[in-house]
Amino acid sequence: MRTLIVCLFLLVSIQSFAQKWANHQVFWGRLILSDTINSRLRWEMFIQKRTQNDYAGDANVFHSDQFDSYWFWLNYSVNKNLRVSISPFGYFKSYVLNVQPGDADLAPVKEWRWCARVEQGTNGKYLNFANRWTAEYRYRDLKNNDDWQPNWRLRYMMRFDKPVKGLLSDSKPVTFTISNEIFLQAGKSVHGNPNIFDQNRLYGGAAYEILKNVKLSVGYIYGFQERVSGKDFDHINYYWVVLTFDNLISQFRHQKNIFGKS
DSSP states (O other): OHHHHHHHHHHHHHHHHHOEEEEEEEEEEEEEEEEESSSSEEEEEEEEEEEEOSSTTOOOTTSEEEEEEEEEEEEEEEETTEEEEEEEEEEEEEOOOOOSTTGGGSOOEEEEEEEEEEEEEEEOSSOEEEEEEEEEEEEEETTSSSOOEEEEEEEEEEEEEEEEOSSSOSSSOEEEEEEEEEEEEESGGGTTSSOSEEEEEEEEEEEEEEETTEEEEEEEEEEEEEOTTSSEEEEEEEEEEEEEEOSTTGGGTTOOOTTSOO
């Protein structure tokens, strides 16, 4: 057993010397519009924008585009602990993470995406815990030549939430969150790649309802991503800001009119 451990350690060490690392600074903004359809069904629209610095050491995270997307979701609550979601469509444009001069001038990869997701949560005495499984079918024009390539990506997230009252309000808590999500992929567009690992994201942040039905979330994500070669890796510092408008339309439906009828 000791011999096996030593051999594995040496193998990992040899591989690490052959790997190339690039560091990136990325701002990730997300606007969420959502509302209820009925007591169990909700819709959500994610409008997302990511920008990045141009080179290692560049402190301007707004220098270049990195990602744009429009992503629609339907969420069905099976019970208070289980939610099933589908995304009938999502449109994305992904720009390469800048490493070499001129990378910022490269055309983005266009993508259509269809997804299914299951989230199971448990509220504990001190912490709330959730598991989330996501399957994505991605259809991408990888070389911008109208040769669209399909692949599957599987994602698993583990998340812990801690609501704390009394920090900003006695009635509304600040919810602190830590999570980790791993991405694995397979399919035609990644066939022949060194392995199925895609990336990993570790998150820490907090959320607070700043106004009725308006929530602000801020946080930090450390991302670790493998490139096609299997020897080139990206280390990504994401600075995360999310603004959520909940009950977007329904909050106005049941207000009483001037005659006292609802």
